[in-house]
Amino acid sequence: MEKIRTVAVVIRWCSRLIFASSLALLSCSALVNHRLFRVKRVHRRLQPLLASESCPQTSSPESNFWIARTQNNITCSSFDGIPAIPRLDRETGPLPPGAYLKIKTSVDTRETSAPCLMQIGIRPPAQSDAGEDVWSVGVRNCQSLIDSGFNTFRVNNNCHRIRDIMHRRDNRRRSPLSDALERMQQLTISTEYRHQAEAEFYRKLRQDTPSSVLRSCHFMVNLELPLALSGIALIPGMENEIAQAPFGNGWMLRESVSSALLRAKSEHLDSVVLEYSGNSPYHLDALDTLFELKREGLVQSISTKNFPLSLLLESSKCGFNVHSNDVIGNVMNTNNLLQNSPTEVSRLISAPLGGGLFTNQFNRIQEWAQLSPARRNKFNMLLDCCCRVFATGDEDSIQKWRKYRTIIDALVEMSLKYQVSVESIALRWLLQLNNGDSISVGTLLGIDLAEEQGGQPYRRQRDLREVFTFSLEENDMEELQKLSDFSSGQRRSGATVGSEIDFTDRRLFL
Numbered sequence: 001m002e003k004i005r006t007v008a009v010v011i012r013w014c015s016r017l018i019f020a021s022s023l024a025l026l027s028c029s030a031l032v033n034h035r036l037f038r039v040k041r042v043h044r045r046l047q048p049l050l051a052s053e054s055c056p057q058t059s060s061p062e063s064n065f066w067i068a069r070t071q072n073n074i075t076c077s078s079f080d081g082i083p084a085i086p087r088l089d090r091e092t093g094p095l096p097p098g099a100y101l102k103i104k105t106s107v108d109t110r111e112t113s114a115p116c117l118m119q120i121g122i123r124p125p126a127q128s129d130a131g132e133d134v135w136s137v138g139v140r141n142c143q144s145l146i147d148s149g150f151n152t153f154r155v156n157n158n159c160h161r162i163r164d165i166m167h168r169r170d171n172r173r174r175s176p177l178s179d180a181l182e183r184m185q186q187l188t189i190s191t192e193y194r195h196q197a198e199a200e201f202y203r204k205l206r207q208d209t210p211s212s213v214l215r216s217c218h219f220m221v222n223l224e225l226p227l228a229l230s231g232i233a234l235i236p237g238m239e240n241e242i243a244q245a246p247f248g249n250g251w252m253l254r255e256s257v258s259s260a261l262l263r264a265k266s267e268h269l270d271s272v273v274l275e276y277s278g279n280s281p282y283h284l285d286a287l288d289t290l291f292e293l294k295r296e297g298l299v300q301s302i303s304t305k306n307f308p309l310s311l312l313l314e315s316s317k318c319g320f321n322v323h324s325n326d327v328i329g330n331v332m333n334t335n336n337l338l339q340n341s342p343t344e345v346s347r348l349i350s351a352p353l354g355g356g357l358f359t360n361q362f363n364r365i366q367e368w369a370q371l372s373p374a375r376r377n378k379f380n381m382l383l384d385c386c387c388r389v390f391a392t393g394d395e396d397s398i399q400k401w402r403k404y405r406t407i408i409d410a411l412v413e414m415s416l417k418y419q420v421s422v423e424s425i426a427l428r429w430l431l432q433l434n435n436g437d438s439i440s441v442g443t444l445l446g447i448d449l450a451e452e453q454g455g456q457p458y459r460r461q462r463d464l465r466e467v468f469t470f471s472l473e474e475n476d477m478e479e480l481q482k483l484s485d486f487s488s489g490q491r492r493s494g495a496t497v498g499s500e501i502d503f504t505d506r507r508l509f510l
Contacts, residue, residue: 081098081435082098082099082117082431082432082435082468082471083095083096083097083098083099083468084468084469084470084471085468085469086469086470087469088465088468088469089465090462090465090466090469091148091461091462091465092144092147092148092461093148093149094149095116095148095149095150095465095468096468099116099117099118099149099468100114100115100116100117101114101115101116101117101346101436101438102114115151115152115218115438116149116150116151116152116438117431117438117439118150118427118431118438118439118441118464118467119150119152119153119154119220119348119438119439119440119441120142120145120150120152120153120154120440120441120443121153121154121156121350121440121441121442121443122138122142122153122154122155122156122197122201122442122443122444122445123156123442123443123444124155124156124193124194124196124197125197125444125447125448134447134449135200135201135204135447136204136208137445137446137447137449138201138204138444138445138446138447139201139204139205139208139209140208141445141446141447141458141460142205142445143208143209144458144461145460145461145464146209146213146216146217147461148461148464148465149465150461150464151216151217151218152217152218152219152220153217153218153219153220154219154220154221154222154273154440155194155197155198155201155221155222156194156222156442157190157191157193157194157222187224191224194222195259195263198221198260198263198264199262199263202219202263202264202265202266203265206265206266217270218270218271218301219264219266219269219270219271220270220271220272220273220303221260221263221264221269221271221272221273222273222275222305223253223256223257223260223272223273223274223275223290224256224275224277225274225275225277225280225282225283225286226252226253226256250285250288250289250292253286253289253290253293254289254293257269257272257290257293257298257299260272261298268297268298268299268300269298269299269300270300270301271299271300271301271302271303271323272290272299272301272302272303273303273304273305273326274286274287274290274302274303274304274305275304275305275306276304276305276306276307276308276311283307283311283315284314284315284318284320287302287315287318287320287322288318288320290302291320301323302320302322302323303322303323303324303325303326303348304322304324304325304326304345305325305326306325306326306327306328307322307325312325312345316344316345321344322345323345323346324345324346324347324348324438325345325346325347325348326347326348326350326440327347327348327349327350328349328350328351328386328387328388329347329349329350329351329352329430330349330351330352330353330354330357330358330386330387330426330430331354331358331407331411331426331429331480331483331484332354332357332383332387332389332403332404332407332484333351333354333386333387333388333389334484334485334486335388336349337349337430337433337434337486338486346436346437346438347434347437347438348437348438348439348440349430349437349438349439349440350439350440351385351386351387351442352426352427352430352439352440352441353423353426353427353441353442354382354383354386354387355382355385355386355442356382357379357382357383357386357387357404357408358407358408358411358422358423358426359422359423360422362375362379362404362408363408363412363422366405368397368398368401368402371401376397379397379401379404380397383400406483407480407483407484408422410479410480410483411425411426411480414472414476417476418470418472420466420469420470421463421466423463424463424466424467424470425472427439427441427464427467428467428470428471428472429472429477429480431467432471432472432477433477433481433486441464443460445458445460446458446460
């Protein structure tokens with residue numbers, strides 16, 4: 001009995017000792033946590049002061065398409081003109097403020113986000129029966145572009161495909177009527193092909209993308225004059241083939257806009273681009289209808305494509321203040337890039353890379369004799385389509401090739417100097433040439449399925465963001481201007497065309 005009493009006393013004292021030890025550990029832990037909390041609170045208070053003294057360090061961005069978060073895109077200085085941020089993240093995150101156009105707000109326009117200086121021109125795939133799987137890849141890559149700060153898109157005509165069809169035709173002499181009918185056929189094929197691509201692309205894009213993301217984007221739609229109003233109907237020899245349409249055919253443009261609304265799956269069009277069509281006298285009539293649709297809220301912005309200078313001036317006199325005029329321009333085609341514009345219309349420069357000429361596509365080939373016949377035909381086709389440079393024979397082609405090699409060698413040398421790609425040099429030169437202009441860069445959006453076939457993954461957004469990481473020095477700008485035959489004369493906001501509009505034509509409604 002005495003032994004049991006002794007064991008009970010020992011157990012009671014052991015439990016008291018354990019309880020006291022636990023209480024001491026808890027007190028020490030609380031004291032340590034309290035000290036850590038005070039240290040963290042002091043660090044949190046000092047963090048804004050430390051951040052104000054120096055720029056934030058580069059860190060890996062986090063992105064899931066719905067929101068792009070990055071810290072290394074923030075700089076300590078303000079932006080003047082086109083930004084050049086060496087530490088700009090190359091993959092994703094918001095672009096600097098200077099990378100977006102400033103839109104003048106008015107009472108008849110809705111509040112919209114500013115479009116990016118670098119717009120994305122989407123080229124449809126080569127096959128005409130592109131299925132949903134192909135456009136799923138394109139939409140996924142388009143979402144990556146949106147996540148990288150690019151918010152303006154437009155589905156373009158597949159000009160290379162149409163050019164291939166035209167070059168396969170025999171070159172026998174045709175009558176003006178035959179040539180006009182062939183042009184009408186090519187125009188119809190091109191338009192229908194683009195309409196099909198727009199319908200598939202916008203349907204899949206709106207299906208897989210939240211509306212809150214799409215509201216921050218701009219989707220441009222090309223709009224051609226109906227054939228009854230186009231200049232093709234005015235070609236000599238076709239007066240009896242196509243009936244002349246009287247003025248005041250606004251319902252034709254309204255049908256075209258209604259069709260575009262159905263393809264875009266939207267209640268309104270962000271931007272409509274009216275394309276110049278020969279010497280037709282109905283362009284002002286079409287602009288009048290489009291601005292009426294803008295007042296009705298069906299169209300937010302109106303731009304033009306390849307409008308000559310005289311037509312832009314006359315449109316301004318009539319009160320039609322278009323947002324921009326789409327013209328072709330690059331290092332080998334500076335006819336539309338001259339300074340001192342007589343109009344306030346900004347320019348959207350298409351084919352800035354010459355369809356691939358100012359990339360590494362032909363960089364490894366030095367001599368014209370090293371080109372295969374197929375490569376020679378492709379080079380001449382790109383000069384014709386994207387640079388408006390026509391080679392009349394073999395000797396002329398050789399001269400054009402030598403000039404091209406001089407330009408591409410200078411671009412390669414500058415790319416090594418600035419540690420960027422050749423494409424970035426050509427695009428940056430255009431942006432710095434005339435402040436206020438924007439450029440449209442074409443892309444297939446990876447819908448050629450090259451990645452699935454073992455090719456490189458789609459990283460177009462990385463190449464385009466690289467343009468905002470550097471700035472060309474003045475001597476480099478002057479060197480490229482000299483090589484491109486750029487002159488500092490009077491700038492033509494309008495396209496260079498063979499014939500101007502005859503505004504004395506009585507069929508004009510104004």
